Amino acid sequence: MRCLHGGERPPGPDRPLWEVADIFRLYGATYRQTHAVSAAQQKVIDAILACRTAQLGGHAERCPQCGFER
Ligand SMILES: [Zn+2]
Numbered sequence: 678m679r680c681l682h683g684g685e686r687p688p689g690p691d692r693p694l695w696e697v698a699d700i701f702r703l704y705g706a707t708y709r710q711t712h713a714v715s716a717a718q719q720k721v722i723d724a725i726l727a728c729r730t731a732q733l734g735g736h737a738e739r740c741p742q743c744g745f746e747r
Pocket residue numbers: 680681682683740741742743744745
């Protein structure tokens with residue numbers, strides 16, 4: 678579902694190819710095997726991993742021209 682103004686945007690300056698959560702997803706397990714991660718640090722990592730996922734309700738995008746949301 679998309680609006681008349683486009684919808685799918687390619688990665689750009691305002692939309693990074695990689696997000697911090699991607700780094701944790703890819704290398705988090707490996708990092709924990711070689712570095713001490715405190716409970717507080719793990720809590721932050723878990724929160725970043727959950728950000729923008731369905732776990733927290735999802736990630737909404739809004740078209741600035743017509744207000745269409747998805
Ligand atoms: Zn639109």
